[in-house]
Amino acid sequence: MSVQVIDGRACARALKQSLEADVAGLRGEGLGIGLATVVVGEEYGSAAYERRLRRLADELGVAYSPQVLPADAGQDQVMARISELNADPGVSGILVLRPLPPHIDETAVFRAIEPRKDIEAVHPENAGLLALGVPRFVPSTAASCFRLLDTWLDSVGEDRADFYHRSLIVVVGRSNNVGKPAILLGYERQATVVSVDEWADRTTGIGRHTRWADVLIVAAGKAGLIKAEHVSENAVVIDVGINPAAGADGRVHMVGDVDHASVAPRVRAITPVPGGVGPVTDVWLLRNTVTAARLLAGHPTDEARPSLPTARPAPTFQEAS
Ligand code: NAD
Numbered sequence: 001m002s003v004q005v006i007d008g009r010a011c012a013r014a015l016k017q018s019l020e021a022d023v024a025g026l027r028g029e030g031l032g033i034g035l036a037t038v039v040v041g042e043e044y045g046s047a048a049y050e051r052r053l054r055r056l057a058d059e060l061g062v063a064y065s066p067q068v069l070p071a072d073a074g075q076d077q078v079m080a081r082i083s084e085l086n087a088d089p090g091v092s093g094i095l096v097l098r099p100l101p102p103h104i105d106e107t108a109v110f111r112a113i114e115p116r117k118d119i120e121a122v123h124p125e126n127a128g129l130l131a132l133g134v135p136r137f138v139p140s141t142a143a144s145c146f147r148l149l150d151t152w153l154d155s156v157g158e159d160r161a162d163f164y165h166r167s168l169i170v171v172v173g174r175s176n177n178v179g180k181p182a183i184l185l186g187y188e189r190q191a192t193v194v195s196v197d198e199w200a201d202r203t204t205g206i207g208r209h210t211r212w213a214d215v216l217i218v219a220a221g222k223a224g225l226i227k228a229e230h231v232s233e234n235a236v237v238i239d240v241g242i243n244p245a246a247g248a249d250g251r252v253h254m255v256g257d258v259d260h261a262s263v264a265p266r267v268r269a270i271t272p273v274p275g276g277v278g279p280v281t282d283v284w285l286l287r288n289t290v291t292a293a294r295l296l297a298g299h300p301t302d303e304a305r306p307s308l309p310t311a312r313p314a315p316t317f318q319e320a321s
Helices: 008-028 046-060 075-087 106-112 124-131 140-155 160-165 179-188 198-202 260-266 277-296
Strands: 034-040 063-069 093-096 168-172 192-196 215-218 236-239 243-246 252-255
Touching (some): 008 046, 034 046, 034 075, 034 277, 046 063, 046 277, 063 075, 093 277, 124 179, 140 179, 140 236, 168 179, 179 192
Parallel strands (some): 034 063, 034 093, 168 192, 168 215, 215 236
Antiparallel strands (some): 243 252
16 A cells, blocks of 8 residues: 655645635724744744744735744743733734743743733633633644644545544644644544653653554654654554754755654655645644634634534444343
């Protein structure tokens, strides 16, 4: 069986198209939509990320305001910048890029974001709503993983509900911004979900869990962590990782957490890096910004609607007599 490479760029294009109509409608009503990102210090990829978001925001007609503070900015400075953005009527969505320098209290910064502008659901109120299955915002990276899965299932003609109900989803990595939301979205789809973290790797090894996965979502930030011996032949692999690697030409390029060359020939489907999770994440962030603009204007949003079609009735099994 030849592997199917799940095309994140095509998925992102389709999502962007539906967003364009949405943005045009809101602008027609005179509603301003603006995204602000906050970076403290220089982090690998943050400049490239800002360039991508600026291009996307421009294409969609959304105002974009990247806020860069020096690495030695104090807690007060960061909190003051968040307050300004909260009060700015031109800003509908605020994204604070992680990691923040160690001297900054990240939780306090997240708590300071106006919840209706908190497009990555890092404020406790929004994280709680997500955990309860009634999200105000679905964090963009986890949303992207499931958007790719849903789109792929549609493309191969598999019933989404049926697939998730019988599937084991293994999520490698348990960060608040990627791993945990992905776990919650797996629960929301009524799948069986297993969370694997660094300690499993250090003790028993992760393969004893990942080898059973029907869906393997990898968000550890470790280049080439997942190799052929960690996956089953039926697995659908979603590679979230973005890691800098030196190419043969000496230039830095981007690789995932999955050793694509050895894993791809073995599995059912896989996302590439680049061109997989990333492009959909970017568009989803803009989608959340539009949702925030709606919320701030008192319009209804559609986040809390169930994401699954009605499930087929569960199969009944006869007890052996
Ligand atoms: P993080 O560092 O906050 O969290 C990583 C998680 O993986 C932690 O729970 C850690 O304990 C776990 N982990 C680390 N080593 C492990 C190992 N050997 N085995 C099992 N678990 C291990 O990182 P994050 O913000 O969750 O991001 C993860 C990766 O995803 C990074 O490479 C990041 O750049 C990338 N990322 C990509 C996108 C995208 O849109 N494609 C978005 C966000 C993050």
